[in-house]
Amino acid sequence: MILVMIISLGLAMLVSAGVAVYSRNLVVAVIASGIIGLFASVIYLILSAPDVAMAEAAIGSGLTTVIFLLALKRIGVEEDNDG
Amino acid sequence: MVKRLAAVIALGLLALIILPLITDIGPLDELGIAANKYVDMAVKELGVQNVVTAVLVTYRGLDTIGEVAVLFIATTGIGFVLRKKNSRGWKPRKREQSEILHVSGRFLLPIIVIFSIYVFTHGHLSPGGGFQGGVILASSILLLFLSNSLFEVNHDIMRALETIPGFVYVLMGFLGMVLSAGFLDSRLLPLGKTGMLFSAGTIPIIYSLIGLKVGAELSAILDSLGGES
Amino acid sequence: MTIAIIIGFVLFFFGLFAVLTRKNLIKMIIGFSIMNNGVHLIMVAIGYIEGNTAPILDKHHIRREAVQMVVDPIPSALVLTAIVIGLAVTSLMLAYAVMLYRKRKSLSIDDYEDLKC
Numbered sequence: 001m002i003l004v005m006i007i008s009l010g011l012a013m014l015v016s017a018g019v020a021v022y023s024r025n026l027v028v029a030v031i032a033s034g035i036i037g038l039f040a041s042v043i044y045l046i047l048s049a050p051d052v053a054m055a056e057a058a059i060g061s062g063l064t065t066v067i068f069l070l071a072l073k074r075i076g077v078e079e080d081n082d083g
Numbered sequence: 084m085v086k087r088l089a090a091v092i093a094l095g096l097l098a099l100i101i102l103p104l105i106t107d108i109g110p111l112d113e114l115g116i117a118a119n120k121y122v123d124m125a126v127k128e129l130g131v132q133n134v135v136t137a138v139l140v141t142y143r144g145l146d147t148i149g150e151v152a153v154l155f156i157a158t159t160g161i162g163f164v165l166r167k168k169n170s171r172g173w174k175p176r177k178r179e180q181s182e183i184l185h186v187s188g189r190f191l192l193p194i195i196v197i198f199s200i201y202v203f204t205h206g207h208l209s210p211g212g213g214f215q216g217g218v219i220l221a222s223s224i225l226l227l228f229l230s231n232s233l234f235e236v237n238h239d240i241m242r243a244l245e246t247i248p249g250f251v252y253v254l255m256g257f258l259g260m261v262l263s264a265g266f267l268d269s270r271l272l273p274l275g276k277t278g279m280l281f282s283a284g285t286i287p288i289i290y291s292l293i294g295l296k297v298g299a300e301l302s303a304i305l306d307s308l309g310g311e312s
Numbered sequence: 313m314t315i316a317i318i319i320g321f322v323l324f325f326f327g328l329f330a331v332l333t334r335k336n337l338i339k340m341i342i343g344f345s346i347m348n349n350g351v352h353l354i355m356v357a358i359g360y361i362e363g364n365t366a367p368i369l370d371k372h373h374i375r376r377e378a379v380q381m382v383v384d385p386i387p388s389a390l391v392l393t394a395i396v397i398g399l400a401v402t403s404l405m406l407a408y409a410v411m412l413y414r415k416r417k418s419l420s421i422d423d424y425e426d427l428k429c
Contacts, residue, residue, distance in 0.1 A: 003315065010319035017323060017346050021330040026338055033342050036323075040349055043316065048366045048383045049356050050210035051135050052391050056352070058218040059399050063301065064345065066225060067399075070308040071406040072338070075413045080336045090332040094325055105317060111361050111384065118384050126369055126378075134367040134385040135392070143389060150393045157400035161407045210368065214396055278370070297396070304403055308410075 005046060013039045024080055030068040037061035130274040130283045131207045139212070140286050144267035148256070151249065151293065158245075158300040165307045180232055188230030195223040203294030207283045213290040217297025224302040228309060236306045244299040248292035255285055316357035323350030337409045337419045341402065348398040352391045359387035 013036050020032035037060025044053040072078070114122065121142055122134055131137040139147055203216025227234050259268040269289070275282035323346055330343030360383055367385040369375045374382070413419055 006313070006316055006319075010315070013319065013349075014322060014326070017326055020342055020346065021326070021334065021339065026336075029339065029342055033345055036346065036349055040353060043353065044356055047313065047316065047356055047360045048364065049359075049388045049391075050366050050368075051133075051212060051215070052352075052356055052388050052395070054210060054215045055218070055392055055395050058215055058222070059395055060349065062222060063218060064399060064402060067304070067308060067403050067406060068338075068342075070305070071410055074308065074410050075419070077413075077419055080339065087333050090329060093332075094329055097328075098321075098325060101321070105314070105321065108314075108317065108358065110313065111359070113361070114379060114382070114384055115386075118386050119379055121385060122367065122369075122378050122382055126375060132368060132370045134369065134382070135388045138385055138389040139392065146393060150397060153397055154400050157404050160404055164407045164411055208370070210366070212392075214392060308403070308407070 002046060006043060009039050009043050009046075026072060026078055026080055027069070029080075030065060030072065033068070034061045034065035037064065126277060129269060129286070130277045131286060132278065133207055133209065133212075136207050136212055136286065136290070140289055141267065141269045144256070147293070148253070148267075151252070151296065154297065154300055155245075155249065158303050161304055162307050180230075184230045188226050192223055192226060195219065195226065199223065199294070199298070203290050204280070204287055206290040207286050208278065208280070213293030214297055216290075216294035218301060220294065220298030221301035221305065224298075225305055228305065236302065241299055241303055241306075244295055245303070248296040252289060252292050252296075255289065259285075313357050313360050313362075316360075317354055320350045320352075320354035320357060323347075323353065326350075335420050335422060337412070337421065340421075341405050341409065344405070345398070345402055348394075348402075352394060352398075355387045355391050355394075359384035 016032045016035045016039075020029045020036070023029045023032065037056055040060060041053045041057040044050075044056055121138055125131050125134045125137040129137050129141060131141075199216045199219035201216075202211040202219060203213050206212035206216075224236075255271070256267040259271050260266045263271050269284040269286050272284045272288075274284055277283075280287070327343045327345075327347030327350060330346065331340050334340055334343065364381055364383045365374075367382045367388070369378050369382070409419070412424070416423060418424075
């Protein structure tokens, strides 16, 4: 049961990592990188580490996404045309 | 195309070197020697229920001072790189402010601040601690930025909230060297009864200082980044 | 837990591949953040013991034989430090990206060739 949960969460993390690296729109890429932190926080809770789960949920999927989006707003670019 | 192939080959060779690390690590059966001693002595010596807190603040306290220093240097660097000539805070919106955000921001702000104070003062009793509480405090300042377009951070209070806790933290370390067993020893103040809020020596005080300092630094980072382009 | 270690390694190598082959500055910073996530997952997964619980000793029956019922607390402490430092380094990189765009109006590293001989 635990093995099935960790495998499905891991697959979801890998899929959103693929979306984050290969997408053209930069806002979609940043939000996908925040979703990785969310799934990682659930895996940390399954592996019995509640302090790390709290810190990763607040920092990895909250503040990192907001700081990326603020920097993107300041730059003003939304598309990645170089590939 | 050639660059991508070369990158894949280099990563493949790196994976080949790291492969024994995956296959030789079996699942652990029992704790190692250091973890054995920490888990055994955390309640008897220090009176702390959360073993991760005991490891972070007392047994490996120098690493925590180093981390606080790294966060301070990063915040100073960001504030220096992104300084503005005529600082006006966040740019006021051209659109009308959303009424839901305005009202609910004003309602939720004290709840979030009280929750963050709860998290970093109960670090030795339940999961949590200074870093988690500091990040929650910074997210309350973010809510203020998002819901109120005329909000400006008071830089004097931010500076005081960032420098005074750091100074008192190092001072407590030196007091530990004079009055107790060594640098950053937490048995400076009386240990009390395990499980009460005011117990475990200086650990709740140190975590509160760390929580305030980290919250102020992350709010300063958000304030530096959110300006006009 | 071996499957979590394998997922961590795949994430780490995928992040490293993104840093090596992408040309956009923001994509390189996203790849660095994915590498951080992978390494933290590996470290927490190494300290896991099958069937044990979190290292918080607040009930008496856990306190009496804590050494056999609790997961390793040292990797948790190390990963907590590493997460905060990862956030600090990522935000510093983003500040540099904002300043570089202000100087030359381009986010592609093909235009920044000053250090090449």
